[in-house]
Amino acid sequence: MKDVSRRALLALSGAVGVGGFAASAAGGSSAGRSTAGPDATVAHTPLGVLRGVDQGGSIVWRGVRYAEPPTGEHRFAPPRPVRPWNGTRAADEFGHAAWQVRMAPGQPVSPHQDEDCLFLNIWSRGKRGRKPVIVWIHGGAFVFGAGSDYDGTVLAERADVVVVTINYRLHAFGYLYQAERAGSGNAGLLDQIAALRWVRANISAFGGDPANITVMGESAGAMSIGALLGTPAARGLFHRAIVQSGGARPIFSETKTATDVTNALLRILGISPSHSDRLLSVSASELNQAAEKLASDSDMGGEHFHPVVDGEVLYTHPLRSLSGDVDLIVGICRDEANQLTKLLPQFGTGLKENTRQLVGSRVWAHLNTVYQRTTSAGRDAEMDLLSASFVGMPSVWLGAAARSAGARVWHYRFDYPDAGPAGPVHASDLMFTFGKVDPKQLKDGADFKVAQRLADTMVDAFTSFARTGCPEVDGRDWPALAHGNGRTMLFEPKFTLAASLLPTQQVAAWRHVDPTLF
Template sequence: MIQTTVTSTVLIIILLIAIATGKLHNVSTKIGEIIGFSDIAYFNGTQRPVLIYLNIPYAEVPTGERRFQNPVPKSPFSSPYNATFSRMAYLYSPSSAGKNPESSENCLFLNIFVPGDRIINSSATYPVMIWIHGGYSVWGSAYMYPGDVISAFGEVVVVTINYRQGFFGFFSTGDKVASGNYGLWDQRLTFEWVHDNIADFGGNPNAVTLFGESAGAVSVSYHSLYPGNKGLFHRIILQSGTVLSHSPEVGSSIGNIGSYLGCNHTRSDDLVKCLRSVPEKDILQAIKSNDFRTIFQPVVDGDMVTTTTPDLRRSIEDLNPDMVEHFASLDLLTGYNSNDGGIYMNSFWEPVMDIDSNENNYLVTRADFEDVIVPQNVILAFGSNSSLLKEEFIYHYTDWTDPGDDFKRRKNVNDFKSDLWLRYPTLYLSNIHSNINPKAGTYVYEFKYQPSYIAISPSWLDGTNNGIELPLLFGFSSRMKQFVPLPEPQMISPEDTSLSKTMIDMWTNFAKTGNPNTPRHISGDVWKAYTPKAGDYLQFAAGNPQAVAKQSPTNQRIAFYFEILPKALDVIDVATQKDCNNTGPLFDFGLDCSSCKSTAPEYNRSGKFNTDIVTLENILICLIVLSAVLLICVLLSCVYICFRLQREDFEAF
């Protein structure tokens, strides 16, 4: 034991001496020679060597005719490629994101972090983790999330990627001229690049895990349902986001931004041709000054994304069998933060409600809650026919002890957004995954830990907001400080560091084995695999231990989604179908059945039903009429029986 420890110490000293000399590290790949460098990763007072390769281009520059097109693989290098420094990030990055590197539409690069042990053991191989960052599919970059600490201390190869976002990544005309989702195709091309080249860096192409947070997790979720990705990755980690956390549709302001940029065309091909000629700086200015950002997100393109969110929320099992098979074949680790809905407050209040959040501290009237917030979100989640559900959600998220209290309503709105878009989708997807393939690992967590260096803001926000776990997961990397605000080392408590180590160990354990508990020993409770029946999950929270085994994450709020909501959706679907096969006045719900099919209501590309609204009053009227008919039948039967009895008595007499 002592000899092993001494040997390990000597090897680390040799590695650190080699790194101190600033030695470069070259790798020969199928696309040419790539020059990286050795460095030191720091965590909790400990140093470990790491090999870093920055800004490796995986696609040709997506400008000119390649704008609004799927990416083209990068041609081989004609000379050794210098991957020792950062270059371009995605074009749009808000000032609040920190100090970003120079940005450009030419952003299709990836970064690779390799455990430094490979310097003296060139035959060493490691599992691979590909990180997809979040940011509403609008902003952010790989540079904000350096993988040096995870790689060095978790003993995995980490790949972080840039991809097109916002206008450049998801602009769509709603047809084949510009079908959208170029950012998703960028991501997929990195998977192919890793599959073809990562072995040269010491990575195992047969042990690849995708992990992402928020919009990044949504992207990972889409890829898990795309059969064309089979064999490119084997496990997925979804942090605060799933395919059900997003409603894909074509943005409604396409014509507006076209007009703003001088492209006043009604034909898709003419509009796209014009937009391809507009300088990127002019587009960036239009995006920043006119707030077109939120409309350019993943859409139904008939290829990568074939199904709307309302369809998915009804039944994932009924999808294309190849999609279900691919999803079920993957090990799944997924979870949410206890108050993920906090991220939606800023994004919703000012652009949608036209309310200055600073003036009213996110207070909302009862009318706005019932007439704007609930209807808009329910329709996005379940389709336009789902307005029947409006009253159900209003009832469920109203404190009836004091329905006029704006402060209680504020909390209820936050709970509504958290449950509808993050908590319920996470558990729903976990149920499906566990049921379809119990042999594949399904692990669920709740992150409830509030780091010591973050003051809860605003004070009324109860729980851990979206993204709080990321600095801990990335080990408070000193490289992260270059691009995002991070606490000074003295502000990070021993508890913060302890949980950071636990998360790194669990995440990398999962990448190695599909089980977060092994091979590296974990302090705290065993993380049991999730099943819908037992409901085992792990909660990260303050205390000792910080990782606590729990059961039944389905609290009273979430039980509504699993017990009441499916029945309500069945009523909607049955009502719509009855009207499509209308045989009489009992089933006249006032729906437009011009596009009804024999089995289910049809959706168009925007993700909305081609029918009008089913209302609760319609159904009640039908029930009343049906009851009246039954009552009349009963009365007539009674009269007939009485008549027969009297006749028999008369004949007997």
């Protein structure tokens, strides 16, 4: 049981990256070799020269600064563009991760944390040509995670795409709303926009096409994309999006609610709201500890730090301001909440109560009745309802709003039962997304070859979408959503098509719920 919990916590933390499979990935899955020659690793950007590392099948540039350090008086301020430099900078080591907190005992977090954290990493098979670009926004409940937790080697080598992973400010550093500081409640979102601007301006030096950028993210990363889709400052910075276990949530639609979080943090720190300027002088570790204490509270579903409709960065809820310019793949795992409710007590109790408060007791009772009546045998109706309120329905709502705005949308559901000890739960799809299956993370007795084939297919589907705008799954047609036509791809060994992302009777039960409440 302890081993199952450890594996679950690793999956929850996005442990699919540099430690476990980077070395093996560089050798086995290459569809081509990196550019030969002494200058293969030297990229000449408009800002300066960067020297990366040749992995044999691809080149990686690590720890590339995309914005100036958000330290001192700039702690809660919007990111500042990075200044040009002279000479050649080494890009062979990952930069600091953002300060982060643990949501559960024993949960791993990234080492080497610092406020000076605005770095990105780039993988490419070579600097020639104009390759599709995939920018990965990591998850972690807006309070933990780092771009360096993920390895873009397999995607870069198998599909000849350029992969970028980014850091952004987390919890209080990135999302603490202060009315007197413009952008403070969305600093993490502004970091992501700054990284995308850097990519657009510089990625051609690494073989990437600035006119073909896809953002991809899971959990809080996918939720970030949901917010970016409705953020005016992000328009035109990406052309497609892959939204995994997210949606346009959670969003503070009232600044009062965001201010309540700020005041709660100030109370922990012993600071009066009238002296909130003292937050600039609190040490980073002390602020981090206060954020960790607040994050363990089940109030607001245990989700205290996330974007806010502030009138500066987000003018309204993202679902009200989507354009039809960005096509989407939107998907979920079949059993999103099943494991989270056990690993994160504040999530299990908080999500239920928060949803009840948002929709009202009468609607909540109706939802429970419908789920009890329609949940198939062998499944847990309450877990299915919590999964739906967490990311299931937000994914449905995001897809519907994007389609109404004129975008093309594809739905998928990750159903592979052997994805982990608890099955296809939240974050169990991450190692498949990055193309390298760790057999130790699979369910006991799972067929590794079947699992790796599924990973290959998912990589091919997502990268074909990034390349052409039309995903291909194992040579089969994957139809985009049309009015009245669901057609959801099920990522499992059979690769079947289902009628809809969630059971239609259950989706119908939410019809009187305002999606912008979430």
